[in-house]
Amino acid sequence: MTHEPWLDPRVLAGFAAGRTYRRDAAIRQHAAGTDASAAERTHLTNLVGRLARRARARHPGYAALYAGLPEDLAAADLPVLSRTFVAEHEDAFLAAAGVKQRSAERFLDRPFALGSRYDDDLLMFTSSGSSGRRKIIPARLEEFARSTEAFHTRVLRPVGARRLLYVGLADRHNGGNAWMFYLRGLLDVRIVDAFTDPARLTEIVLQYQPDVILTRPRLLGAVAKQAAARGRQLPKARLISVGEHLSAAQADSITAAWGSAPHNSYSTVETGPIGFQSAPERAVLDVYTDLSLVEVLAADGRPITEPGVPGRLVVSTVYADRLPYLRYEVGDAVAWADAELTRLTFPFGRLDEGLEVAAGGTRVLVPEKELAVLSLPGIRQFQIVQRAPSWLEVRYEAAEQEWPRLDQLIVASLRELLARYGADALEVSALPTSLLAPDRATGKLKRVVRAVDGQP
Numbered sequence: 497m498t499h500e501p502w503l504d505p506r507v508l509a510g511f512a513a514g515r516t517y518r519r520d521a522a523i524r525q526h527a528a529g530t531d532a533s534a535a536e537r538t539h540l541t542n543l544v545g546r547l548a549r550r551a552r553a554r555h556p557g558y559a560a561l562y563a564g565l566p567e568d569l570a571a572a573d574l575p576v577l578s579r580t581f582v583a584e585h586e587d588a589f590l591a592a593a594g595v596k597q598r599s600a601e602r603f604l605d606r607p608f609a610l611g612s613r614y615d616d617d618l619l620m621f622t623s624s625g626s627s628g629r630r631k632i633i634p635a636r637l638e639e640f641a642r643s644t645e646a647f648h649t650r651v652l653r654p655v656g657a658r659r660l661l662y663v664g665l666a667d668r669h670n671g672g673n674a675w676m677f678y679l680r681g682l683l684d685v686r687i688v689d690a691f692t693d694p695a696r697l698t699e700i701v702l703q704y705q706p707d708v709i710l711t712r713p714r715l716l717g718a719v720a721k722q723a724a725a726r727g728r729q730l731p732k733a734r735l736i737s738v739g740e741h742l743s744a745a746q747a748d749s750i751t752a753a754w755g756s757a758p759h760n761s762y763s764t765v766e767t768g769p770i771g772f773q774s775a776p777e778r779a780v781l782d783v784y785t786d787l788s789l790v791e792v793l794a795a796d797g798r799p800i801t802e803p804g805v806p807g808r809l810v811v812s813t814v815y816a817d818r819l820p821y822l823r824y825e826v827g828d829a830v831a832w833a834d835a836e837l838t839r840l841t842f843p844f845g846r847l848d849e850g851l852e853v854a855a856g857g858t859r860v861l862v863p864e865k866e867l868a869v870l871s872l873p874g875i876r877q878f879q880i881v882q883r884a885p886s887w888l889e890v891r892y893e894a895a896e897q898e899w900p901r902l903d904q905l906i907v908a909s910l911r912e913l914l915a916r917y918g919a920d921a922l923e924v925s926a927l928p929t930s931l932l933a934p935d936r937a938t939g940k941l942k943r944v945v946r947a948v949d950g951q952p
Contacts, residue, residue, distance in 0.1 A: 501611050502681035510641025511681070514649065517642075517786050517815070533836040540789035543814040545571040548822055557588035558822065571789075572799060576810055577824045579631075582766075586632060593618060593634035593819055600632050608668055610687065611677050613637070621669050623765045633671075633765055639816040643768035644678045646787050646815075650772050651761065652683065652708060655734050659684045661704055663697065663711035664739065666690070671765030672738070676710070690715065690934070698722035701731065710736040713746050713758060714877060714893075714941060718931060720753030730754050736761050740941045742842070745895045746876045747776070760842060766821050767811045771840050780833040781840045787815045790840065791823070792832055803832045808847050809840075845943070852885075852946070862917050864944050870909055874902045879932050880910075881945045887923040888914075894928055903928075 501507070524539060525532035548571065551558035561575055582589055587597045595614065603614050604622055614620040619640055621633040652660065662676040666689040679685050686704055688697065690712065698719045701709070709716070716735055723730050735750065735758040742760045751757040757776035763769040767788060771781025783790045792800045792807040800807045809826045828843035845864040852861050870878050870890065878892040890906050903926040910924050934941045 500680075501613075502678045504637065506617065506637040507641040507678055507681060510638040511645040513638070513815075514642045514645035514786065518649070521786060533838050536785055537789070537837060540785065540812075540814055541571045544574070544789050544812045544822060547812070547814065547817060547820050548574055550817075551820060551822060555588075555592040557582070557585045557592060560585055560588060571812075574823050576793070576797065577822060579825065579827060582824075583631060590632060590634060593636075595620075595634055597632070600634070604630075604632065604669055610666070610673060612669070619674060621671050621674065621765050623671070634819060635671075636816070636818050639818065640674065640768075641678055642815050643787055644675050645682070646784055647675060647769050647772075648679060648682050650769070650774075650782075650784065651734075651736065651759075652679075655707065657683055657707040657734065659686070659704065659706045660708045660710065661686050661688065661701065661706035661733075663688045663692070663709070663715055664690050671763070671768075694718040694722050698726075698728075702728055705731045706733050708734045708736060710738060710761070712739045712934075712941070713737045713742050713750060714740065714931065714934075716750050716754065716758065717746070717876070717893075720750065724753070732756065735759065738763070741877070741943065743875065743877060744779070745873055749876055749895055751776075762840075762843070764811075764826055766824060767813050767826065768815070770809075770811060770826075779842055781842065783838055783840060785838065788813050790837075792830055792840075800832065801835075801837060803835055806831045806844060809843070862914065862919065866913060870906060872902075872905055872909065875906070877932055877941070878906075879941065879943060879945060886921075887925070890924070890926045891929050891932060892926065893930070893932060902926075 521536060524535055548558070548562070552562045561577060561581060565575070590597050590600055595618070600614070600620055603620055614634065617637055619635045619637060621635065623631045623633055660676070660679065660683060662673070662685060664670070664672045666673050666687050673687055676685050676687050686706070688700055697715065701719055702723070716737070720730065730753070732755065735754060735756055737758040738761045742758060747758055759776050760773040760781065761769070762771040762781050769784050769787060770790065771783050773780065774782050789812040791810040793810050794800050794807050806829050809828045809830045810823050811821065811826055812823055813821045827846055829845055829847055830843050831841045833839040833841050845866070874895050876893040876895050878890055881889045881891055883889050888910065890910060892906065894902060906926040907924045911920060914920050914922055932941055
């Protein structure tokens with residue numbers, strides 16, 4: 497290992513692989529003429545097919561997933577890889593990386609340090625998603641560096657960024673802080689924990705004067721309030737929103753305070769970067785076609801190609817040829833925003849999350865993705881807390897301007913949604929708050945807090 501880990505030959509090889517792929521993609525697209533996006537998608541689909549055949553022979557997890565299926569199965573007919581399957585076969589997915597589960601657990605239980613590796617070739621991450629259950633995710637250093645370089649090319653290079661401030665989970669084996677750590681091979685990066693006091697965080701922003709700030713939208717709002725109270729000018733920076741839903745009202749508030757609009761960035765620790773909002777005036781995500789084949793699937797498992805039709809998001813990591821995630825179900829509902837299948841909407845919500853409420857003696861599940869009905873103009877951010885099986889409380893941050901009868905609008909909107917599920921007899925209340933608190937275990941602001949989670 498070099499004195500500067502981000503200059504390890506494996507990291508540099510990953511950076512170079514990303515640039516080579518984009519050069520080759522440009523050649524393919526030029527040859528395809530006006531049908532460039534279709535040519536690239538065909539290329540990615542063929543890659544997924546080849547990776548699946550290789551994984552079936554060499555990867556015990558995929559051997560179990562594909563057992564009994566024809567050898568020549570088309571990419572679009574491959575089984576979806578669910579998070580449940582990965583969790584149930586965690587030892588097989590670790591074995592594909594040459595790792596024993598007990599050894600991985602021992603590594604993860606040791607004190608954390610930024611830049612730590614399992615061995616010379618492997619990084620090891622944990623992800624709880626929204627479940628709270630620790631998942632172990634190995635990643636090859638060269639492949640991980642390739643995804644890091646893609647983020648730099650898409651997000652940072654266009655604005656000539658030299659200094660980046662990352663405010664996220666800095667105290668655990670997390671993909672976000674690892675991406676930022678290895679970005680130090682391409683620009684100056686400062687990593688700050690997301691639970692830093694807002695006053696201290698504001699001082700760091702004002703002193704460091706970053707060109708890019710990558711953090712949760714609620715923290716951008718908290719820093720803006722602190723700076724305004726001190727009469728201090730915020731730096732002109734590209735603002736990247738990650739880790740939480742970015743509402744329209746929240747984006748407007750951040751734009752007014754910072755003088756620049758936030759860009760939404762979408763990724764997972766399993767797949768790497770998925771999409772980036774290149775134009776802040778348009779709520780769409782440009783897909784990283786140099787990293788993954790992205791699909792939106794209907795309930796019957798067939799791909800959706802019509803813009804605006806919601807479905808479940810499935811991602812195949814073609815850049816991770818040794819440890820790929822093939823047709824991995826991320827868990828979010830999205831839709832295509834263009835007929836060329838190169839842009840996604842922002843996620844509508846989780847597919848398998850929701851509230852189980854008591855309605856007339858029966859239990860009714862209200863899906864989280866339906867709760868977007870509360871994205872009202874006067875709300876910057878909201879959280880639905882189940883105070884009891886038959887009582888829901890909406891905690892919300894209001895936008896700066898006055899919105900009359902906001903509590904009544906929130907209650908009426910949620911009641912209208914519940915009525916569609918036969919749960920209109922529930923008690924519904926609204927509670928304004930200055931700043932919603934994130935979940936300490938995951939670092940995320942949970943949109944739905946169930947009574948069984950013990951937080952009300």
